[in-house]
Amino acid sequence: MKRTQITIKDIARELGISPSTVSRALKDHPDISAETKKAVRDLAAKYHYTPNSIALSLRSQKSNVIGVVIPQIVHFFFSSVISGIEEAAEEYGYNVMVCQSDESYEKEIRNVDTCISSRIDGILVSMSKNTHKYDHFEKVLDDNIPLVFFDRVCPGVKADRIVVDDYYGAFNAVEHMIKGGCRRIAHLGSSKHLLIARNRLNGYIDALKKYGLPVDESIILECDSRESALERTPTLFTKGENPDGIFAINDLAASGALTAVKRLGFSVPDDVSICGFSDGLVAQVVEPPMTTVEQHGFEVGKAAAQLLIDRIEGRATTNSITKMIKTTLVVRESTRLVKDSANV
Template identity: 50%
Template sequence: MCKHFIYLRVNDPFQIILTMMRSRQVTIKDIAKRLGISPSTVSRALKDHPDISYNTRKAVQELAQILGYKPNEVALSLRTSQSKIIGVIVPEIVHHFFSSIISGIEEVANEAGYYVMIFQTNESYKKELVYSQTLISSRIDGLIVSFSKETTDFEHFNTFVKNNIPIVLFDRVTDDLEADKVLSDDVKGAFLITEHLIQQGYRRIAHYGSPDYMNISQSRLKGYKNALEKYNIPFDKDLVFKCDTHEDSIKLTQKIFSEKNHPDAVFAVNDLTATGVIVALRKTGLRVPEDVAVAGYTNALVSKIVDPPLSTVDQHGYEMGQEAARMLLHRLRKRNSETPFETRIVKTNLVIRESTIKNNK
């Protein structure tokens, strides 16, 4: 057993810092030289190794603190084959939902000692391809991703699987990849908001949705249909439209509501689309909710500040992000195990505001 008794005299610790850190980062060799011991002893003392005497460990750790020593993360990653970096790909950071997801991911990842590298595709499949290759080259430990709206081929993500880099999918998912998944309960959420509209007395409820191939579109349409069925309202395919952006909803709403037999309510797939509906209705002279009710989905910041405030469904993006990060960290700890992939569902809840309250009910 290696025992050292070291008496460290530090008259002016700040002078040591200025001298040793003038042009470079303090290293284990610097500490070893100062104390007259080997670098390997310093390394083990910093890790509180029991083979190193208490006095030596105390002297090494005190000097390391005085000098502001920080481990070299690059060298550490090369030794452990871990970069301590988690990649995140999202469609758009500007959306409150995705920014909330990122905040949740970062909190859990940072607490576990991981950094987060974030890319946004702006709904572009080509950008998603490029960023996937960038993350592979960056030697990330794991990936958390929500696909772009254009993505229908997921082969580029199989590169991660083949390289034993675990993936967690959230919100927009596919069964074509071996991966854990985190979803909000979109069927229940869409059911609740549609049921609320029906209970307020609305019957001709239009639904603005995303492209059919997207799982969120399928789930929210299913919830919408389930509510109509419960209240014996026939499903009318002519009231379902493919429209999921603010700009497109303004154009579509102006067209639909220029006709006589227009809907008396709109349930939109997200809050930005719903705010576009409100803008367009105002231009046509229709009042919300007196003439037409409008409901969204996400509970984004815009839903609280639009006039009138928007009824919506809270997806709890922050909690989804935390859950996605926890799943990925669990997968990293069990990287070589046969742990089955799982799907976790985050509950949604109804948020009622003025845009759907008919006659102040």
Template identity: 40%
Template sequence: MEIKAKVTIHDIAEKLNITASTVSRALNNSPRISETTKKAVLKAAKQMNYQPNNIAAALRNGKSNIIGVIVPTADRAFFASVVRGIEEVANTLDYKVIISQSYDSYEKEVQTIEALFRARVDGIIASIGKNTEDFEHFKKAQQKGMPLVLFDRTTDALEVSQVMIDDYWGAYKIVEHLIEQGCRRIAHFTNPKKVSVFKERLRGYTDALKNNGLPYEEELVVPSNLQLEDGRASMEQLLQLKEVPDAVFSASDFAAMGAMQVLKERSIKIPEQVALAGFSNDPFTSFSDPPLTTVDQLSIPMGKMAAELFFQQLKTDPNKYIPQKTVLKPELVIRKSSLKKEAQLIAATTAQK
């Protein structure tokens, strides 16, 4: 099968017996070109299936109208919703989005940044991968004068605009809720990496215990990658302790669901014996049995704010731009998995009948 070469403005020029520069001007609606010529060029371009070379156009104009968006993974509802928020703003300004996944790999993240440079994107909006501790690849974007906005997983090692939720406050309030439900031995699933969101959630957990007169116990804090299987392994580890916790707050909904699976397999009642709470408000949390208490990260508003900061930086002189940090207040979503008092009351009432 013969593969057709990509049609260029030179092919159109040859077909119409005009110069390539005339074709280029006609395609860009130049007032210097007659309407008759413009119509002829557009008709030929359509017939020949001409596709403009956006990278070449970006080189000529210094602008591609494309934003590179980097997420750790696109199959998480949270990141997909953030991208939706970004696109809702970008589309109103005739901008398109290229989405790349780092898979939480530092090496992949570096390669992605380089690929976006080659694609001549006008700037980058990114959420840092769990395994990234060196930020030189992001600094390269800054050195090129490209707008760079971080969201959710950010770092203070870079002087860039950032959008995040108040992870500390969300964690503090969810632990406070568990304490109000009568929980006194609360475990925490965290991530060992230096990602800000997990450090802040751990800090919120620790301060909530301290401010309510409860001790911080190292054996109750279990680090992992916070995936479903990690939640299972972490819960199994906690069940080996002499004194089993009466609640688990996970920095991830996925790990919380892993813990739920193990507890149900062991016939341990949720929340009467062990209350559960996660973080993110992934869609599946409302369909679990029992539905999972969690923290809503306001993903779409976060994406919109990240895009707005991006365009604000895009139209500002790089030497005069002052990075902004926007912190959104998350929302607690209280469901049956943590309502220990209510469950215990129902159980007691049922036993009396």
């Protein structure tokens, strides 16, 4: 049986006072006597009264809800980002509504429409890898709803963004592998229309060039999931000279590559060094524990939420802002130890 929620009018009727007096008593207005305030609060507590948030938002034109659209919550990075968003949101009295696009452009559009129809105060977005058109994001801005991109940012929309230093994260990872003796390093990347994929690819390429190593397109694969890495990694070992290192765009792909390499009978890291990107739990539980690039997802989420709230509350008055979060290389046992730099 559905329970009927008590209203201010119900409290007023039972106490024989006006609804406006009840409202002011609940807000601790100085014009209301202590006796009336106590009677109102006692009755509100007895009937478990809670304010009607929809009515409040209609009056204030503010819902105190932030919408978040992410590709998949299963990724450690995105779950860390959400934790950072929620901490910042709670600090400023906002609630968080999370939607998953599941890497679908069509579902991402529905996610954004849901956020708008739910009267959210602003939206945080990390876009789907299959998003090639951006009309739904332009619609958000046209409706004067604050919008902040994080991690997977949209190059075609002028909005605030929080980005990870993907280029130097990749560069440092590949340089570490080269200094450990790797000379033929494969790359498992993602769709090149994603800025993060291009930045990590460019970091990989520039590290090879710095040390005079060739860039072999045949060992650069679009392969960004554990399943695809399990399937495609063996093909890297059918191209003549075997790779002695694999740098993957994320930890899930790296873990798939690690499993595939071991199934082929090779040793990690003696035969093949492997490095991922994210530093999630999977990097710590695989055998051997995996070298990876820490993206600081919690910091990304907190910074994104802070910037969005500043926009909502009018503290950010300049044009679109871009903030970069530095990465950290976390060295574990899946890559060979750095050799004397004189021998690199």
